[in-house]
Amino acid sequence: MLLEPIRVEFQLSDTELGLLSGLAFTTLYAALAVPLAVLADRISRRGVISLSLATFSGMTALCGMAPGFIYLLLFRMGVAAGEAGMLPASQALIADHFPKNQLTSAMSKLYISGSVGGIIAFMLGGFLSGAIGWRLTYIVIGIPGILVAIASYLFLPKAKAYMLASATGETPTRPRFRATLDFLWSQRAYRRLLLANGVWSFAGAGVALWAAPFISRTYQLSPAQIGLVLAVVISLAGAIGLFVVGHLAEKMSHKDPRWMLWTVAIALLLATPLGWVTFLNESGAIAMATGCAVAFLAVSSQGAIASVVQFLVPPSMRSVAAAVKHLLVTALGAGLGPLIVGVISDHLAARFGNEAIRYSLAAASTFWALSGLLFIYASRTFVEDVRRAEAPDLELK
Numbered sequence: 001m002l003l004e005p006i007r008v009e010f011q012l013s014d015t016e017l018g019l020l021s022g023l024a025f026t027t028l029y030a031a032l033a034v035p036l037a038v039l040a041d042r043i044s045r046r047g048v049i050s051l052s053l054a055t056f057s058g059m060t061a062l063c064g065m066a067p068g069f070i071y072l073l074l075f076r077m078g079v080a081a082g083e084a085g086m087l088p089a090s091q092a093l094i095a096d097h098f099p100k101n102q103l104t105s106a107m108s109k110l111y112i113s114g115s116v117g118g119i120i121a122f123m124l125g126g127f128l129s130g131a132i133g134w135r136l137t138y139i140v141i142g143i144p145g146i147l148v149a150i151a152s153y154l155f156l157p158k159a160k161a162y163m164l165a166s167a168t169g170e171t172p173t174r175p176r177f178r179a180t181l182d183f184l185w186s187q188r189a190y191r192r193l194l195l196a197n198g199v200w201s202f203a204g205a206g207v208a209l210w211a212a213p214f215i216s217r218t219y220q221l222s223p224a225q226i227g228l229v230l231a232v233v234i235s236l237a238g239a240i241g242l243f244v245v246g247h248l249a250e251k252m253s254h255k256d257p258r259w260m261l262w263t264v265a266i267a268l269l270l271a272t273p274l275g276w277v278t279f280l281n282e283s284g285a286i287a288m289a290t291g292c293a294v295a296f297l298a299v300s301s302q303g304a305i306a307s308v309v310q311f312l313v314p315p316s317m318r319s320v321a322a323a324v325k326h327l328l329v330t331a332l333g334a335g336l337g338p339l340i341v342g343v344i345s346d347h348l349a350a351r352f353g354n355e356a357i358r359y360s361l362a363a364a365s366t367f368w369a370l371s372g373l374l375f376i377y378a379s380r381t382f383v384e385d386v387r388r389a390e391a392p393d394l395e396l397k
Contacts, residue, residue, distance in 0.1 A: 018342025026335030029080040036085035037323030050153035056082025057145025064138030092318035095310040108246030108303025118235035126227015196374030201333025203367035206341040217354040237292040238299030245300030261379040264301040268372035271297040275365025
């Protein structure tokens, strides 16, 4: 939402914008995601969530005070450090408190809350960016999050992960970190799911982070108008998709658990051609309609996938399993997706000018279909691997 005014003030290229929104985020996320997940599994999910949210919010506010590109890059890395601990611990906390037949719906609602936040961020960000500039926008959005972090520490469940009772009523053992990684790698469905979700995120992050510059360059809308469009196209349509597809996947999984992955795959196979239409046609009205459909289908996968990850591991590995997934998602998505889209756009700019971003985003959309095929591949051993994770004689040392 704020990339275009940042580009103008600092006179950045599209490649530098991709670096700011991509690789800078990935670096610290990659370094901290798994260690924070280990703390969440071994000590306190609540504590990791609260500390991460406070860091995320504080660094967001500091982005608005950056005197130059390098400082903004460093503060952006700080934002990543905060985000690294939030989602894995949150998903593990939800898995601790919901039975498996309700977990997909619960995870979808977690992602829906993010979409609702996205609606607020797009609309408020667009309005504030036009009214007070991108710097004060970062500050206004970041500071309230610190108060939310304090509230989360006070009101989230206090139970520690390793105190949770297993199905037999015994306290589960805490496996060594190496044993956790060995078990995750031994789960074929988990390995394949990581690859599929990484490819999904490459397309998703590339499209999401370049959507505002695309709209600005192609349709010359104001920041407030862009915020409204993105709130509807990405956040609202995505939230509806999470709810509908999440409930559908959960219902179909009662017949065959593999439908959690098959439903996601079908949605992503449909998202790619609709993405091509969105970015390559000349009509703003058609782009708006097909863009909503793309968001509905592409965003919808994450609730089901988050629950699938939890099915594939015992309770003592929940945060780490989610963190490893998000680490790959961030590396391929936030790390490479926006950067590659920017590089392609710069490469094509000499021939197509501002229209180059169209073709770059259309190319990124192709990877949704590839991820759909990979999710189908992951489903082949899903049932077998779930049974292995639930086995009462599973030994983890």
